[in-house]
Amino acid sequence: MDEADGRMLLRKRDLVDTLGVAKSTVADWVTEFRVFIPTMKDGALTWYKPEALDVLNAIKVMREQNLPKAEIYARLQQKGVPITVEEAGNDVQRAVGPLDARKKLWEVMNPVGHALERLANHDDAMDGLAGQQKSLGERQDGQDERVKALERTVQELKAELERKRRPWWKFWR
Secondary structure, rough: OOOOOOOEEEOOHHHHHHHOOOHHHHHHHHHHHHHHOOOEEEEOOOOOHHHHHHHHHHHHHHHHOOOHHHHHHHHHHOOOOOOHHHHHHHHHHHHOOOOOOHHHHHHHHHHHHHHHHHHHHHHHHHHHHHHHHHHHHHHHHHHHHHHHHHHHHHHHHHHHHHOOOHHHHHHOO
């Protein structure tokens, strides 16, 4: 362990020993969730801040619950785990690469804008369908009431016929 600013820094081996999981597992988690893992670089060496253990322990628990990566990301964000600015910046830089940042931003935002526009249109369509559904429901309720009224009328007519029923032989006169 090394010290920086009076705090103990950890090597990957220290993380493995503390967490009790395979080195490859820790390496995968550090790679997959790097924006949540606080590190310090010393040339080619990567040191992990003590807070990294808390994050990795949380990841370990969630992995044991078989949660998917996206769910783990969401839960880490909900817990308020800080995103390491350096790693997030590196991720953006890797995504942008040598291209002009404005051009890349336009390439990303343009489809997002179109997607949002389509979503707005879908919302309008859904509102229209909800109105139609409500109208049809009201019409069906009216139909149900009319059917019940007709059924009552039929029952009343049947009862009246029973009261007025004459034996069949009286019809032959």
